[in-house]
Amino acid sequence: MSVLSPDALQERLQALIRPGDTLWWGQATAEPLTLTRAVVAQRHALARHGGQGRLRVFVGMGASDTLQPAHADAIDFFGYAAGGPHRALAQAGVLDILPSHYSHLPGLIDEGLLPADVVLLQVSPPDAQGRYSLGLVHEYLPAAIRKARVLIGEVNPAIPWTHGSLHLQAGDFALLVDAEHPPLGQARSAPGPAEQAIAGHVAALIEDGATLQVGVGNLPEAVLAALHGHRDLGLHSGAVGDGIAALAEAGVLTHARKSQDRGVGIGGILMGGESLRRWAHRNPALQLRETRYTHDPEVLAASHRLAAINSAVEVDLT
Secondary structure (H helix, E strand, C coil), rough: CCCCHHHEEEEHHHHHCCCCCCCEECCCHHCCHHHHHHHHHCCCHHHHCCCCCEEEEEEEECCCCCHHHHHHHCEEEEEEECCCCHHHHHHHCCCCEEECCHHHHHHHHHHHCCCCEEEEEEEEECCCCCCCCCCCCEEEEEHHHHCCCCEEEEEEECCCCCEECECHHHCCCCCEECCCCCCCCCCCCCHHHHHHHHHHHHHHHCCCCCCEHHHHHHHHHHHHCCCCCCCCCEECCCCEEEHHHHHCCCCCCCCCCCCCCCCCCCCCCCCCHHHHHHCCCCCCCEEEHHHHCCCHHHHHHHCCCEEEEHHHHHHCCC
16 A cells, blocks of 8 residues: 555545445544545535535544534534534534434444445554454444445554454455554543542442443543452443553453453443553454444343443433
8 A cells, every 4th residue: 555645535535435425434533534534625526516416424423623514515414423523513503313322323224224335444454364453443334334335444553453343355445545644542631539539439339240331431431440449340331441451451351250252341442542552452352343232232231240331411302
């Protein structure tokens, strides 16, 4: 591979993306910045004649400023949430929120109810067998990949090679380019006295051997920091942050008492910084899986001493 010039990348994208296509990419830290910024920059050329030619983009949680309300001049946005910077899209009235459970997204893609024409991916360099990993994420992307007409990937050397249910070969991609940006991190502020007090109370409720499900935000991370005196914790979670890596490296997270996937932590997306990526790289004790598995109610109900640590920002009436 070689880094394409902006003009060359523009030509290739215009040859692969058709007017009216629906695009998917990884949310939050899994956003392939080189590709998403190129799409936004040339959105008018890609959408061409407007009307039926407008692009559609699926939106998850954001960790960058790539998508702006002004981009609705050529792009229709839809998604399951308006997290992080993507709240600006909802506040501007240009984001359609799907009345769907997060765990149902892969099934809706499989059934064709949510179209997936083009998938943009941030992938790791290949292993010795030529397999590219999805790096930081599985979630709903494998379902979109199976349906997509076109896969476009950017290879980022800072992305870990991770174990999971899906790996790709070079021949699966219509285009592979080198990443021009480092991966996104997930900024965290230091917990204050109130957060530390809450974290201490919550940690006291979690038993040794518990299986952890962890949400996003500073408070769940504060709870993880308060669990370093525990033993044999396990992981079955959508989000996996820096606090999980710290627990594993401290010998607290062993997955030894899990009722399912014993000895292995299960996650959907890695949302953290360099320490998390370093811990995840080629780590057989971590597997990334689809949303339909990480959020399966039956799997969660059967988990040994499940402890779900989440913070609610806002809940609507639906």
